[in-house]
Amino acid sequence: ALIGARNWNEIISLCERLEAGATHLDWVRPEGNLVASVPRRALLGRTAYIKIADGCDAACAFCAIPLIKGPYRSKPLTEVLREAQELARQGVREIVLIAQDTTAYGRDLGLRDGLPTLLRAMAEAVPEIAWLRILYAYPQHVTPALIEAMATLPPVCHYLDLPLQHGHPETLRRMRRPYDLQQVYDLIGALRAAMPDIALRSTFIVGYPGETEQEFEGLLEFMRTIAFDRVGVFCYSAEKGTPAAELPNPVSAEEMAERYDRAMRLQEEISLARNRAQIGREVDVLIEGAADGLSVGRSYREAPEIDGFVLLPGEHAVGEFLRARIVRAETHDLVARVCPG
Ligand code: SF4
Structure with a gap:
């Protein structure tokens, strides 16, 4: 049987049909509801994830997700609230909001400042939730309204996961990512000014096609300057069908592994220093x-x-x-x- 990426929430019906003896089922319907709610169960004790949207409208050159999942589609706000209330009834106290880009929430629904609106609605409608956490933010979509909501709504954690992918403008340009580093520095400055205790996490790719030693050094300098609390580093891996897979000048596996080690070692020093600054808090x-x-x-x-x-x-x-x-x-x-x- 085949099931489409937009029809995953119908997988139970598909299995029931297979059990009833059906064969060669083709369950791929492009119009399927990618963001439909399914009954929620807290899988991590007091913590649960809510997927608030799926798909992506960005065009990062290395990423196959827009090809696989299609354009960005938000889950209706009332559905997110219903899921959160259901989880709260099960004893959940921390909700982690996820999507390919949480900060684009509501744009396709015509909402302006959709994520701050959602955070306010959740804080009001589900007071049992002690922590609301945002993962997968896109730098250009973190607005002053979102920063204000994060800084002022008590359940919203002063924590932001902001996958930036690289810290050199030329690499970012080839990645088709926002490459104006000054905007990123300004954004981090605004986040830290509004929430001096904010914990920042990011992820970076090393060994992207054409990444020179100078570009890689630029990434290290960027990491040093911003001093994220935590960083995930990944070695580039070509995704079939993406523009990056066609780029010339691949970085050798040895070079990539060496850069990975250097980036990780640097971040370990930074994370340790950031953690040491917590002593006494x-x-x-x-x-x-x-x-x-x-x-x-x-x-x-x-x-x-x-x-x-x-x-x-x-x-x-x-x-x-x-x-x-x-x-x-x-x-x-x-x-x-x-x-x-
Ligand atoms: S990396 Fe993230 S923002 Fe970029 S296209 Fe993929 S899912 Fe979208």
Whole structure:
């Protein structure tokens, strides 16, 4: 059987038909509802993801997602709220908003400042949610209204994942990404001015076709200057059918691996320094697990599954929020002690 990328939410009906004896089912319907809501289950205890849109209107030269998923389509705001309420009833306290580009939310629905509007609506309609976290922001879509909503709405985490892909204008130009670095510096400045405690995460590709040593050095300099709290580094891999796959001057596998190591080593130093600056701070920690006299949790600075942890002595109740003081810092993780009282 075949099922289309826009029909994934019909997979149960497809399986039922197969079980009933149907063969050679072709379930590919381009008009399918890519963003339809399905009954939600919290898969990570107190934390759950909500996909607020799917598809992408950007044209990054290395990315096959627009080819596979088609144009950007937002989930209606009422549907997102309904899912959030359902998750809250199941005990979820942290919702992570995801999409190929969360910051484009609502444009296709004619909403201006769609994401800030959604954040306000969620904060009001689902007060049980303690943390609302935004992943996958596109730099040019982070507006003053979004920054204001993040800074002022209590449940919105002072955390932003902003995949920038590179830090040299020429590489960014070949990637067909926004390449005006001054705009990025201004944006980071505005985010940090509005939220001095904001944790920033980004991702970068090394070894993009034609990436010279000078361009790679430019990326390192960019990483040093911005000092993201956390960074994911990926080696370029050609996606069939994308413009980047046709670009000349590939970077050799050895060179790519060497650049990957250099970028990771640099970021480890930066992450350690950023984590050390947390020592002495008090933060809320969501406990995710406990065993052998130790609890593992996260503060607003750590997104689930991609960032590090906050470790606490003692076995605390999973799902509880505890106030804790950071006492030690490692490259990825922090150690904290529960505040008395
Ligand atoms: S990298 Fe992200 S923003 Fe760029 S085309 Fe792919 S999904 Fe869209």
